[in-house]
Amino acid sequence: xxxxxxxxxxxxxxxxxxxxxxxxxxxxxxxxxxVSEYTIGFILLAFATSVPELFVGIAxxxxxxxxxxxxxxxxxxIANLTIIxxxxxxxxxxxxxxxxxxxxxxxxxxxxxxxxxxxxLIGNEISRIDGVILILSFFIYVRKIFSERKRFSKELENKxxxxxxxxxxxxxxxxxxxxxxxxxxxVSSATDIALSFAVPPILIGLFMVAIGTSLPELVSGxxxxxxxxxxxxxxxxxxxxIANxxxxxxxxxxxFPITSNFLLFITSGVYMLITAFIFATFIRSGKRVDxxxxxxxxxxxxFFIILEVYIKGAIAVP
Numbered sequence: 001x002x003x004x005x006x007x008x009x010x011x012x013x014x015x016x017x018x019x020x021x022x023x024x025x026x027x028x029x030x031x032x033x034x035v036s037e038y039t040i041g042f043i044l045l046a047f048a049t050s051v052p053e054l055f056v057g058i059a060x061x062x063x064x065x066x067x068x069x070x071x072x073x074x075x076x077x078i079a080n081l082t083i084i085x086x087x088x089x090x091x092x093x094x095x096x097x098x099x100x101x102x103x104x105x106x107x108x109x110x111x112x113x114x115x116x117x118x119x120x121l122i123g124n125e126i127s128r129i130d131g132v133i134l135i136l137s138f139f140i141y142v143r144k145i146f147s148e149r150k151r152f153s154k155e156l157e158n159k160x161x162x163x164x165x166x167x168x169x170x171x172x173x174x175x176x177x178x179x180x181x182x183x184x185x186x187v188s189s190a191t192d193i194a195l196s197f198a199v200p201p202i203l204i205g206l207f208m209v210a211i212g213t214s215l216p217e218l219v220s221g222x223x224x225x226x227x228x229x230x231x232x233x234x235x236x237x238x239x240x241x242i243a244n245x246x247x248x249x250x251x252x253x254x255x256f257p258i259t260s261n262f263l264l265f266i267t268s269g270v271y272m273l274i275t276a277f278i279f280a281t282f283i284r285s286g287k288r289v290d291x292x293x294x295x296x297x298x299x300x301x302x303f304f305i306i307l308e309v310y311i312k313g314a315i316a317v318p
Contacts, residue, residue: 004189004192004193004196005193007185007188007189008186008190008193011182011183011185012186012209012212014178014181014182014185015052015055015056015179015182015183015212016052016215017178018174018178018182020219021171021174021175021178022051022171022172022175022176024168024171025168025169025171025175028165028168029165029168029169029172032164032168050240050243050244050248051179052179052183052212052213053069053072053073053076053213053244053248054248054251055179055180055182055183056068056069056072056183056186056187056209056213057069057072057073057249057251057252058251058252058255059180059183059184059186059187059188061252061255061256062184062256063187063188063191064256065187065191065201066253066256066257066258066259066260067200067201067202067205067258067259067260067261068187068201068204068205068209069205069248069249069258070126070202070205070258071201071202071203071204071205071206071209071210071260071264071268072205072206072209072210072213073116073205073210073245073248073249074205074206074210074265074269074272075205075206075207075209075210075211075268076210076213076214076244077113077244077245077272077275077276078210078268078271078272078275078301078304079210079211079301080214080217080237080240080241081237081241081272081275081278081279082275082297082298082301082304083218083298083301084214084217084218084237085221085233085234085237085279086294086295086297086298086301087218087222087294087298088218088221088226088230088233088294089225089289089291089293089294089297090291090294090295091222091225092225092226092230093291094288094289094290094291095225095230095233095288095289096230096287096288097230097283097286097287097288098287102235102238103284105235105238106238106276106279106280106283106284107280108141108144108238108242109238109242109276109280110273110277110280112137112141112242112245113241113245113272113273115133115134115137116130116134116249116269117270119133119134120258120265120269124259124262125257125258125259126249126253126258126259127253127257128253128254128257130250130253131249131250131252131254132250132254134245134246134247134249134250134253135250135251135254137250138242138243138246138247141242141246186209186212190204190205190208190209191204193208200260200261200264201260202260202261202265202268203264203308206264206268206308207308217236217237217240221233221236221237241276263311264308264311267307267308267311268304268308271304271307275304278296278297278300279297282297
């Protein structure tokens with residue numbers, strides 16, 4: 001038997017590889033079906049890069065250890081809003097914001113990020129009914145996005161052969177299976193690590209699992225920024241965060257209600273909300289996000305680590 005930490009690392013690697021393969025296969029399939037460029041950039045990419053979180057959520061619900069996915073979603077969102085977007089901003093030496101829609105979407109993200117916190121405070125858990133509310137919120141947002149699709153009607157050129165599309169469908173199905181099994185191993189090993197070191201599962205999700213599942217956003221966001229598509233990078237972060245706090249948590253809660261250590265949840269949840277507000281302020285403050293603001297976002301993540309470690313050491317966690 002391999003040690004839990006080795007299984008955890010191998011599961012993270014498998015999750016990243018299978019998630020990357022899924023994004024590539026989905027892009028080719030969408031290309032073959034003449035899906036619009038906007039759908040690829042802002043809807044498909046943002047949702048596809050959240051697929052690892054979805055499978056971790058399903059696996060944690062099956063294991064009845066939903067604190068892991070709660071920590072993963074909050075940690076992933078904080079990482080997305082700080083280091084995942086901050087690093088591309090630093091590498092690109094700033095990003096231009098050309099569309100007012102990006103600023104509006106950042107405000108929608110702040111509102112939707114507050115929804116799970118409100119539901120948890122009301123009922124001390126995210127119940128199955130809350131899960132339905134979160135999923136409906138996600139589809140309302142998606143409907144809004146599709147209602148604006150006419151402004152982004154440019155379609156991708158169909159340069160995918162029939163043999164290539166058959167291969168892509170095969171890769172897509174293989175990736176789904178690989179994601180399912182790697183997510184199951186990830187959750188079970190993370191649970192073993194939490195028990196071995198007497199660490200709350202939400203903390204394992206906040207840092208170890210969250211960083212692993214956020215790597216697809218880092219890769220796609222950095223690539224988009226360096227290739228001169230900064231708003232695709234920002235849109236990916238906004239879309240991914242919205243999918244995480246609505247669809248991912250909603251699906252998980254439908255399978256099994258989400259509960260967690262309240263103090264650790266509320267501190268990390270409020271920090272996520274504050275970070276989302278600061279990010280939205282940077283996006284709406286002008287037509288450019290400079291490297292200084294990118295550095296500020298990265299430092300926000302460093303402060304988050306220090307804060308959570310301090311809270312963990314200051315309280316006795318059951």
